[in-house]
Amino acid sequence: MATQDRHRSGRIGWLRAAVLGANDGILSTSSLLIGVAAAHATRNSVLLAGVAGLVSGATSMAAGEYVSVHPQADSESADLALESRELAVNYPGEQRELSAIYVARGVAPALAKAVAEQLMAHDALGAHALDELGIDAVRRARPIQAALASAGSFAAGGILPLMVALTVPVAKLIPGISAASLFSLALLGAVAARVGGAPIALGALRVTVWGALAMALTAGIGSLFGTILH
Numbered sequence: 001m002a003t004q005d006r007h008r009s010g011r012i013g014w015l016r017a018a019v020l021g022a023n024d025g026i027l028s029t030s031s032l033l034i035g036v037a038a039a040h041a042t043r044n045s046v047l048l049a050g051v052a053g054l055v056s057g058a059t060s061m062a063a064g065e066y067v068s069v070h071p072q073a074d075s076e077s078a079d080l081a082l083e084s085r086e087l088a089v090n091y092p093g094e095q096r097e098l099s100a101i102y103v104a105r106g107v108a109p110a111l112a113k114a115v116a117e118q119l120m121a122h123d124a125l126g127a128h129a130l131d132e133l134g135i136d137a138v139r140r141a142r143p144i145q146a147a148l149a150s151a152g153s154f155a156a157g158g159i160l161p162l163m164v165a166l167t168v169p170v171a172k173l174i175p176g177i178s179a180a181s182l183f184s185l186a187l188l189g190a191v192a193a194r195v196g197g198a199p200i201a202l203g204a205l206r207v208t209v210w211g212a213l214a215m216a217l218t219a220g221i222g223s224l225f226g227t228i229l230h
Contacts, residue, residue, distance in 0.1 A: 025157025
């Protein structure tokens with residue numbers, strides 16, 4: 001039985017969204033928790049800040065993804081509507097256009113004409129969408145799906161530091177959250193690198209270094225303001 005090669009390029013879209021969402025969830029929430037904890041706040045205050053950051057961050061991710069993806073969806077819909085009208089008005093001309101595309105790719109003219117005829121007989125709009133417009137049904141822009149995926153991945157990442165803040169002793173909030181979050185970031189970076197075909201160690205190191213820097217910065221600011229306010 002023939003097998004179909006699995007290429008990593010098809011994973012780029014969902015991988016990018018999932019990794020960015022989870023990475024932002026872990027890093028944003030943990031940095032916020034550490035900053036508030038460094039200001040000598042109570043556990044309840046730390047948790048309240050973390051929950052607020054998690055909810056606002058997930059909402060912001062969803063809104064940003066929806067707004068950024070929707071124009072692409074609108075453009076694709078407009079192109080498909082225009083193509084549908086052109087097919088209704090000039091079907092033979094659209095068939096010749098599709099055949100010319102295949103010829104330009106190296107297919108013999110007679111074969112290109114036959115392929116265009118067969119594909120358009122099966123699904124004329126689908127054939128033109130893919131080969132003329134470059135719109136793949138699998139990779140079409142889906143704003144709502146993208147928004148929900150971004151919000152979900154952010155929330156999934158942000159829950160981890162919140163759970164640590166809820167369970168570790170107050171005196172160990174900062175080291176506990178930092179250790180758990182950095183480990184999770186390293187693991188996330190390694191998994192993303194493995195799936196994407198990049199060096200695992202480099203992927204883990206990248207997110208860990210930037211995560212540590214962000215946490216150290218928020219800890220310093222929280223400590224500074226905590227000292228001033230107290």
